[in-house]
Amino acid sequence: MPRLAYLGPEGTFTEEALRLLDPAAERLPCATVSAALNAARAGDADGAVVPLENSVEGAITTTLDEFAWGEPLMINAELLLPVRFSLLARPGTEMPHIKRVYTHPAAITQCRAYVSRELPDAVVVAAPSTAAAAQEVSLPGSPYDAAIAAPIAGEHYGLVELASDIGDRTDTVTRFVKVCRPDGPLPEATGSDRTSLVVFLADDHPGALLEMLTEFSVRGVNLTRVESRPTGDGIGRYFFHFDFEGHAADARVGEALAGLHRIAGEVRFLGSYPRADGIAPQVKRGTTDAEFAQAGDWLARVRAGQV
Amino acid sequence: MPRLAYLGPEGTFTEEALRLLDPAAERLPCATVSAALNAARAGDADGAVVPLENSVEGAITTTLDEFAWGEPLMINAELLLPVRFSLLARPGTEMPHIKRVYTHPAAITQCRAYVSRELPDAVVVAAPSTAAAAQEVSLPGSPYDAAIAAPIAGEHYGLVELASDIGDRTDTVTRFVKVCRPDGPLPEATGSDRTSLVVFLADDHPGALLEMLTEFSVRGVNLTRVESRPTGDGIGRYFFHFDFEGHAADARVGEALAGLHRIAGEVRFLGSYPRADGIAPQVKRGTTDAEFAQAGDWLARVRAGQV
């Protein structure tokens, strides 16, 4: 039974993601993203589950920077988790009793319409995390009557769900990834894969990003995400996170990876893994594995002078 | 005397930036970036000063998203401010007295080496902002002995600077921008200007980013920053912030702007303004204003059948 570290405490969305990614795993809650990743690095866990980006808030920069600068880890799975907030209270609490609500500021923002409508007189107080809010509310003498948190937090802390899915937007999604130490085989290619990468520029010249994108496009590899992050060496100096369609085992992806490696200062491979959305790539003419193989055979004949 | 809103309270790095950008301005501290920008939008202030990015932390996403989604504002100046942390205490405090230090978590991270070395036994507690930490420490009955904050916070709150420039890195920089309502002329082109832009894609197809970068590169316009941000419509849907060399009044920049406007779904112009670093652009052959003018004259003759 694998042991997976995650961004805790118990009852976070990350725990929910972990349970969906690997229901059988033993779970090790950690206080921060860095702590969860360090647990995996140090061997205290077999891997870790951390959030990577959110469809409203954007990238989780701590995760990006850990992947870029910390001891290498490799992504072997991803999950898209809808962010569904519930109104949670101690058993016996009824809506009219709720005068003080406790939750994380992001949830305050995202549930504003519901609270205005259903709890117009309630005071809403900021908590360090939604799970911590639920935990606090679960204490008998708590000054708070309800928490806004993930449904899973209710289960953990023995709270009752008075209302579910109370976010203003019902389509908010967080993308989580599961990582492990880079010492084993990659997940097998499935035909619907994603590959993640960090690229540091060799020299930061005009057109450097365009050159990198051309390495992808000329092999028909479609990008799905680009993030720039500061290198720390001053405003105007960035490195890049790329997500793109396909698996390192694909010929077109492999050649693009090698192309980036040649022109960049440093490329850190972050993993190839099945896409959570199951979307198959649009493969451009001339970029299938079979076409790469045929071209390679032809080149071998050319080099032997047999044309 | 202009009145400028800024991210307060008094004593923040943003106040320091504002005082450097416009020493004569009346200063209106606001609780959040959004509040400062809204003050400018509503006419409660003539403009606002907010942080845009930091050389270690990266983009200030609240600022980026306000610029993209809020009522339009226009950047008319930028400033690069070195982030210098000071150890501040009430008058009479000496180093050996310091048992409890109060500061913002970013400062905790960035001053770790100094604190370990000089205050090995002190407890460091997280504050909402460095300025708030200084304010707290200035109170006679404060449980904290010292704050880590901007030097300006010491002046504001009557604290003494026990040590200066105590960050682990001495080259950390934050970039601030001054914005106003978009109802007047752009700042004049100086020969060392920057232009900022938000672009929303018309349809999110593979290669869309490459196409946008090509609109810049074909006119010899060098990008200095690209940020992707989620549109909110699900993982995998992004819009882009671009900073690039040159001024909207430059022929090459104007043609690139118009080119982006033609291929993108929406382009929001965020301003052309003098670069804080004074670096002049590398102008590629064929992209000076004079060469654009000559080509335009030639085209007029061609269209008149006079070749």
Added chain:
Amino acid sequence: MPRLAYLGPEGTFTEEALRLLDPAAERLPCATVSAALNAARAGDADGAVVPLENSVEGAITTTLDEFAWGEPLMINAELLLPVRFSLLARPGTEMPHIKRVYTHPAAITQCRAYVSRELPDAVVVAAPSTAAAAQEVSLPGSPYDAAIAAPIAGEHYGLVELASDIGDRTDTVTRFVKVCRPDGPLPEATGSDRTSLVVFLADDHPGALLEMLTEFSVRGVNLTRVESRPTGDGIGRYFFHFDFEGHAADARVGEALAGLHRIAGEVRFLGSYPRADGIAPQVKRGTTDAEFAQAGDWLARVRAGQV
């Protein structure tokens, strides 16, 4: 009644092209392409009709070089003429009488199958042109029994057409253009136009051709023909002829023309004129005249600080 010079003598395919391009024109046969173009340049004719390329033989390099180096002329019409060879003889000649056939070497090559099959015992002799062959055969004492030439040559020289369309390929086509002095308005844009251009490089660096093609592609202008020709300054030094979709009056074409003018050493405009094949261009999103106008309006507002 305009007077048009052409590559003669009477009875050539060029004459046939001229009669189709301008049935009412007075015709001035000239011995060479250069002579025909010079007649137009000198005002001895109002224009000239010359061949530009053939679907089997390729470019007529004399024409290309005259357009590039000679005194400027402007193309105002084009014609695609199927190359149909006829077997022509003096009245009264019958197939079994034909022992000696006279024609141009290109026609010998292109009618080989017919001659082998229908005139297996005939000797075929090379003539300076198909029209000259017809003229010779028309003389009562000619040693030749038949000519292979354009049908029009039969009419001119009083010959009978014993067989028509005797070429091995029935789809060979020659493209002719009509030129005039560049002192009037361009032909009006029709929605199905072609533009021709000569470009000399400023400095012959690697990637120069790619840069030029990018100037077209970024504005959605599709090339229909590229020819490289030597500059005369040594092997490895070339200039380029381009044909592309659209009219100089089109916004996208105009911007591409100006873009080439900025990056190239010299651009010689050769004309915008209706396409003979009537094919309308594929206009890429963002490149219509309306979209250029909207982008221009938006840019004007941006430059005025009104966003």
Added chain:
Amino acid sequence: MPRLAYLGPEGTFTEEALRLLDPAAERLPCATVSAALNAARAGDADGAVVPLENSVEGAITTTLDEFAWGEPLMINAELLLPVRFSLLARPGTEMPHIKRVYTHPAAITQCRAYVSRELPDAVVVAAPSTAAAAQEVSLPGSPYDAAIAAPIAGEHYGLVELASDIGDRTDTVTRFVKVCRPDGPLPEATGSDRTSLVVFLADDHPGALLEMLTEFSVRGVNLTRVESRPTGDGIGRYFFHFDFEGHAADARVGEALAGLHRIAGEVRFLGSYPRADGIAPQVKRGTTDAEFAQAGDWLARVRAGQV
């Protein structure tokens, strides 16, 4: 002793090229470029020498089309031969005697200034080739007093050189290539090599040429020549000849070749061979063989999950 076919008769510039390329070879003069190449194909000769392009006249299209459509041959050497015309006459002839000059029309054009100045009263008559002119002049009863031809023609036909290097331009050059059947190893890479290729498009879409050039440029392979030729299937349908820096054995060239093979309809390799001008390629960062090897090693580790 190898036997090489060439474009004859004896005394042509092609013979001169052959003697420089392989002084020891037995020489087989042929009437046409096609005949010379067919001799090599059929095994009547071990190879052939033919002209490929001239710095004034441009491509020798017969050669290009033979390479594209005929049974495959492979270029294994090239030569740049200055075109130097001599005035040749029978022994005893003196300048004032010369009333009738015989030569090929290209030589008439290229020696016009000399003839006007030195032989103002001479009649110049067109010959089928410069070598044929020399041969004719060598006959005792010839109606011609002098020929303009290659110096080598004088040696062959026992003529005296009355004047040398009489062309108006002294820098005209013809590029010759030596070809063999494609059944042996390629010439070894020398560090200053050229590779030649024919590419037929898979489907003739807008941007096809740009895509092909991008396959070269992304691997830092510099083109030295591009020629478009008609496919024969109608105006507007072309295939392409490319010459570029480097050898098929070079990693960057191999990957570019394979890339073209994947996106094109058909690629015909015409050979890799030492450059006659000895110019070494400008090798872009990231495109050396060593960098390709390092990137390949890195990719192998990535695919094994060892990062």
